[in-house]
Amino acid sequence: MIKSLPNKKKIVTFIIENAVSVFLVGFIIFMAFTKRSFSTWDNIVNIINESSIYGIAACAMTVVIISGEFDLAASSIFGWSTVLFTLCCNSIGIGGAFIVTLACGTLFGAFNGYLVAKIKMPAFVVTLGTMIAIKGLAYVVTKAQPINTDNKILWAIGKFQIAGISIIPFVYLGMIILFIWFLRYTKFGRDIYATGGNYEVARLSGINVVFSKFIVFTMLGAAAALAGMMYGVRIKAGWAPYGQDLSLYCITATIIGGTSLLGGNGGVHKTVIGVLLLAVLFNALTLLGVGGSMQKFIRGLVLITVIMLDAVVAKRQRE
Numbered sequence: 001m002i003k004s005l006p007n008k009k010k011i012v013t014f015i016i017e018n019a020v021s022v023f024l025v026g027f028i029i030f031m032a033f034t035k036r037s038f039s040t041w042d043n044i045v046n047i048i049n050e051s052s053i054y055g056i057a058a059c060a061m062t063v064v065i066i067s068g069e070f071d072l073a074a075s076s077i078f079g080w081s082t083v084l085f086t087l088c089c090n091s092i093g094i095g096g097a098f099i100v101t102l103a104c105g106t107l108f109g110a111f112n113g114y115l116v117a118k119i120k121m122p123a124f125v126v127t128l129g130t131m132i133a134i135k136g137l138a139y140v141v142t143k144a145q146p147i148n149t150d151n152k153i154l155w156a157i158g159k160f161q162i163a164g165i166s167i168i169p170f171v172y173l174g175m176i177i178l179f180i181w182f183l184r185y186t187k188f189g190r191d192i193y194a195t196g197g198n199y200e201v202a203r204l205s206g207i208n209v210v211f212s213k214f215i216v217f218t219m220l221g222a223a224a225a226l227a228g229m230m231y232g233v234r235i236k237a238g239w240a241p242y243g244q245d246l247s248l249y250c251i252t253a254t255i256i257g258g259t260s261l262l263g264g265n266g267g268v269h270k271t272v273i274g275v276l277l278l279a280v281l282f283n284a285l286t287l288l289g290v291g292g293s294m295q296k297f298i299r300g301l302v303l304i305t306v307i308m309l310d311a312v313v314a315k316r317q318r319e
Contacts, residue, residue: 045165047283053172057250060220080137080138093151097229098229109224154236191212195212
């Protein structure tokens with residue numbers, strides 16, 4: 001009996017430290033018994049495909065949050081990228097469309113990064129402004145109407161599947177591997193952790209904190225553009241409102257995964273769990289017949305809850 005106490009403590013500690021993963025497994029088991037259609041291969045594939053698009057951007061959002069910042073403009077970069085990618089597919093082909101759209105997203109991110117890192121404007125003000133401006137640009141270019149493409153290569157890529165899984169999850173997997181390697185095994189990745197942990201100490205220790213801040217926004221711009229193109233590959237269309245909840249989704253997934261809004265800690269591997277949890281939750285709500293408006297309400301509650309919990313954990317760590 002005495003020997004079993006340490007084991008119980010270890011179990012409790014494990015559950016607390018891995019609360020999100022434990023909840024995810026428990027929720028999946030609950031849904032598998034509650035709704036038979038939840039555990040079908042078609043639905044599993046649907047969850048994988050759906051979560052992968054926003055997951056691409058969530059990887060880069062994690063890096064931004066680790067640096068102590070956040071970005072609201074990723075949503076509009078995503079929507080604009082679906083528009084630009086579709087237009088370019090119709091005019092210069094899919095290869096040129098990929099290069100132009102990725103370059104444009106990168107430039108938008110670099111612009112945000114320059115204003116935040118070099119000019120030292122608040123990230124909230126900068127990214128809110130560019131979010132509105134970029135979305136407005138997309139509306140002007142498309143005359144507030146969705147646009148389509150009949151590019152044959154794009155349609156062929158969209159139809160590519162392995163056991164029902166499209167090309168998008170493979171791109172997502174590549175992004176996960178790339179960002180995990182970047183944060184764990186490069187000096188610049190470690191500099192981002194240091195910058196988010198304590199900006200002034202990082203600066204005094206010789207880290208180029210301005211460049212660190214600049215590059216994380218640039219990376220997110222590129223990732224949001226890539227996610228937008230993947231969405232374009234899936235639906236063969238572009239429209240300004242597409243992805244309007246992307247930024248909040250990515251921030252929520254990142255915090256759920258255990259990355260603090262205060263910066264300095266976290267990781268992409270944790271965000272993957274957060275992305276999967278949100279995908280499973282929203283898929284379950286749909287299967288249970290919860291309407292779209294109620295789902296938006298629940299998403300808002302989830303965001304408020306995770307931010308509140310993040311604040312509570314941060315407060316305890318300071319104490």
